[in-house]
Amino acid sequence: MDYAATTPVDSRVVRAMSPYFNEKFGNTMSLHGFGQEAKEILEESRKSIADLIKVKPSEIIFTGSATESNNLAIKGIAFANRKKGNHIIISQIEHPCVMESVKWLEKEGFEITKVGVDKYGMINPESVGKAIKKETILVSIIHASNEIGTIQPIREIGKICRGKGVYFHTDAVQSFGKIPIDVDKMNIDLLSASSHKMYGPKGSACLFIREGVKIEPILHGGGQESGLRSSTVNIPAIVGFAEACRICKKEMKVEGQRLKVLREKLIKGVLGKIPSSYLNGHPEKRLPNNVNFRFDFIEGESIVVQLDFLGVAASTGSACSSVKLEPSHVLLATGLKHEQAHGSLRVTLGRWTTKKEINYFLKVLPSIIKKLRDISPFKKHD
Amino acid sequence: MIKKISKMGPYTKKVFECFNNPKNYGRMKNPDGVGKVGNPVCGDVMWLYIKVGKNKKGEEILNDIKFETFGCVAAIATSSILTQLAKGKTLKEAVKIDKKKIIDSLGGLPPIKIHCSVLAASALNKAIENYASRKTKKNKG
Numbered sequence: 001m002d003y004a005a006t007t008p009v010d011s012r013v014v015r016a017m018s019p020y021f022n023e024k025f026g027n028t029m030s031l032h033g034f035g036q037e038a039k040e041i042l043e044e045s046r047k048s049i050a051d052l053i054k055v056k057p058s059e060i061i062f063t064g065s066a067t068e069s070n071n072l073a074i075k076g077i078a079f080a081n082r083k084k085g086n087h088i089i090i091s092q093i094e095h096p097c098v099m100e101s102v103k104w105l106e107k108e109g110f111e112i113t114k115v116g117v118d119k120y121g122m123i124n125p126e127s128v129g130k131a132i133k134k135e136t137i138l139v140s141i142i143h144a145s146n147e148i149g150t151i152q153p154i155r156e157i158g159k160i161c162r163g164k165g166v167y168f169h170t171d172a173v174q175s176f177g178k179i180p181i182d183v184d185k186m187n188i189d190l191l192s193a194s195s196h197k198m199y200g201p202k203g204s205a206c207l208f209i210r211e212g213v214k215i216e217p218i219l220h221g222g223g224q225e226s227g228l229r230s231s232t233v234n235i236p237a238i239v240g241f242a243e244a245c246r247i248c249k250k251e252m253k254v255e256g257q258r259l260k261v262l263r264e265k266l267i268k269g270v271l272g273k274i275p276s277s278y279l280n281g282h283p284e285k286r287l288p289n290n291v292n293f294r295f296d297f298i299e300g301e302s303i304v305v306q307l308d309f310l311g312v313a314a315s316t317g318s319a320c321s322s323v324k325l326e327p328s329h330v331l332l333a334t335g336l337k338h339e340q341a342h343g344s345l346r347v348t349l350g351r352w353t354t355k356k357e358i359n360y361f362l363k364v365l366p367s368i369i370k371k372l373r374d375i376s377p378f379k380k381h382d
Numbered sequence: 383m384i385k386k387i388s389k390m391g392p393y394t395k396k397v398f399e400c401f402n403n404p405k406n407y408g409r410m411k412n413p414d415g416v417g418k419v420g421n422p423v424c425g426d427v428m429w430l431y432i433k434v435g436k437n438k439k440g441e442e443i444l445n446d447i448k449f450e451t452f453g454c455v456a457a458i459a460t461s462s463i464l465t466q467l468a469k470g471k472t473l474k475e476a477v478k479i480d481k482k483k484i485i486d487s488l489g490g491l492p493p494i495k496i497h498c499s500v501l502a503a504s505a506l507n508k509a510i511e512n513y514a515s516r517k518t519k520k521n522k523g
Contacts, residue, residue: 299425301454302401309402318425318454327425339422375407375458377429377450378422 001361002313003289003350004146004174009240010199010351016243017201020236028233029222038235045242049206052245053181053191061207061225062238066173067097069192069207070140072229073169074101076215077138077190078110081167085135089113091123091152092333094142095171099329102140111135120282121150121334129160138167143191144175147317147330147346148281149290151175158187167213173197173205177248178287179256189213195237199351200244204237259288259349262358266291266347269362274369280331280344289349292317294331295369297378299342306368312361317344394489397459404458406465410448415513417505426453426498428461430505434473434513441472449505456495460502463487473510479503 020041026034028042046057063069078088090102092114102112113131117123128139139161144151154170161168169190172181176193183191190213195204209215209228221230263286270293271277280292295303300316307314317328318341327341347361373379393401410431420427428451435445447469449461464484468476481499485491491499 297452299453299457302458305398305401305455309398337423338425342422342425375404375450376452377409377418377427378452 001347001349001353001357002315003353004197004346004348005315006196006202007199007350008352009196009201010244010247012247013200013240013243017236017240020239024235026235028224028235038233041239042233042235045238048242049193049245050208052177052249053183053193053208055183055208056211058226059208059211061209061228062233062241063205063207063229064203064231064234066095066171066192066194066197066205068229069194069205070095070097070171071101072207072215072218073190073192073209074098074138074140075105075218076228077167077169077213078105078108080214080216081137085137087111087113087133087135087137089115089128089131089136089139091115091117091141093117093121093123093145093147093150093330094140095146095173098140098142098171117150117333119335120285121145121148121280121330122282122285123152123157125153125156125160128157129164132160132164132166136164136166138169140169140171142174143170143172143181144179144287144290145281145330146174147328148292148334149174149286149348150282151179151285151287154188155186161189162187174287174290177245177252178289180252183208183210190215195241195244198244198248201237201240203234204241206241255351256288259353262349262353262355263288263291265355266349266358266361269358270365273362273366277369280334280336289353291347291349293345293347294336294340295343295345296340297343297376298369298372300344302372303343303345303368306372307364310364310368312364315346315348317346318342392492392495393455393459394491396463396487396489397455397491400459400462400488401455404462406448406462406469407450408448409450410446413448413509415509415511415516417508417510417512419501419505419508420453420457422452426457426501427451428453428457428501428505430461430465430509432506432509432513437472441474443470443472444468444476445470447506453498454495456491456498457501459488460484460491460498461505464502464506468506473513477507477510479506 026038028039050057115127167189173194177198189210191208196202217228276296278294300318317331331341413431414434415432417430431448433446447465451461484499
């Protein structure tokens with residue numbers, strides 16, 4: 001139950017990809033038949049992805065990862081619009097690839113504002129509006145949090161940006177294919193998405209760039225992807241990504257409902273069975289597949305490893321599981337103390353999560369929490 | 383989709399064993415010494431309780447030892463192994479248990495978790511110091 005980390009590739013996707021390894025293996029840059037065949041399937045794939053968010057195929061640029069898409073969006077806009085201004089706005093709860101990109105831009109002379117969130121991890125669109133100034137060239141806000149699942153009021157934020165003539169980028173890696181996205185209605189200029197979070201293969205991602213947006217490439221070379229991303233195009237992965245999009249488009253509504261029911265069962269079950277347990281993130285405006293709990297008096301890595309012993313995969317925002325020994329910046333941004341953030345557990349559901357699995361989880365978790373609390377020096381009465 | 387994958391994480395089998403079946407945990411009533419180390423902000427807190435007795439030679443030994451730990455897999459495993467190493471030892475032997483001894487007994491720890499072994503060793507030292515200072519006070523009183 002760690003589908004937000006990555007997903008298995010759907011067997012339908014594997015089937016769609018398989019001819020493109022050793023039968024139809026052409027390079028899109030070659031003029032001969034193999035190359036042209038590859039070029040055709042590339043454009044067909046681009047169309048399937050564009051369809052999912054209702055954009056023109058020419059507005060989709062393929063990249064190798066969501067990290068690359070976010071880097072391209074942020075650095076590409078920054079350098080192309082430098083003459084206009086040097087100010088960029090993000091939120092305090094962005095993915096590390098956005099956080100680190102703007103940190104690097106700071107060294108290059110850009111000024112960064114990070115807008116805060118409320119206790120549910122929600123951004124107030126007005127705070128974005130207030131942060132925009134004459135020099136602002138880009139606002140980048142994550143659509144749905146990868147950690148706590150909170151879905152941001154993207155449409156309202158986009159409207160404010162549009163009104164002030166500022167480009168608006170959203171990192172939609174966790175929401176793409178899971179909830180409906182309409183970039184026109186939501187006033188989005190750039191959007192990042194990734195294949196391996198939606199039952200496609202790793203190594204393929206994309207960036208939607210609205211026609212007319214001024215952007216510079218960060219990879220220079222053979223000029224693939226309209227000159228915005230030079231690199232030999234990874235056809236098998238892109239074909240897989242496209243098939244994954246077609247499946248999501250078809251099944252999103254039903255699957256979203258199914259997951260919501262499981263999610264609510266899980267939340268009610270845990271909060272009802274385990275004392276001193278809480279839900280992180282927004283109670284309603286959250287991804288259908290994301291649950292994030294917090295348990296007092298214990299630490300998250302211990303919970304994750306105990307669950308793993310019993311065959312359940314989950315994750316935590318505790319410092320002890322990170323390479324930096326710092327708890328999740330997202331949980332801290334919602335106002336949690338360090339010691340509270342240590343006790344977090346993220347459970348993310350997916351296409352093959354069943355009611356039986358939820359029941360099993362609800363059966364084993366209380367005794368794990370109790371055991372760890374028995375070991376802990378902090379007890380309720382202290 | 384529930385299935386067990388045997389390979390996991392950066393820990394040794396022994397660390398998992400100690401974490402999954404920790405020995406000597408829980409609160410001790412009327413301990414002779416207590417060592418409290420760590421900080422909940424950093425994510426590791428260890429409380430160590432000792433009871434001191436004497437062996438046939440009249441040397442002071444750790445008759446009983448218990449821990450309570452808030453922390454990660456490594457924190458709980460180092461706490462448990464420390465109590466196992468120290469139980470029954472003379473105080474003189476017990477203070478010599480250092481991070482190296484703890485790490486070796488666990489078959490190794492990931493570099494980023496070495497501090498857990500330091501914490502465990504210092505918890506025991508603190509508990510023994512606490513015992514010694516209580517004794518001095520008692521004798522003076």
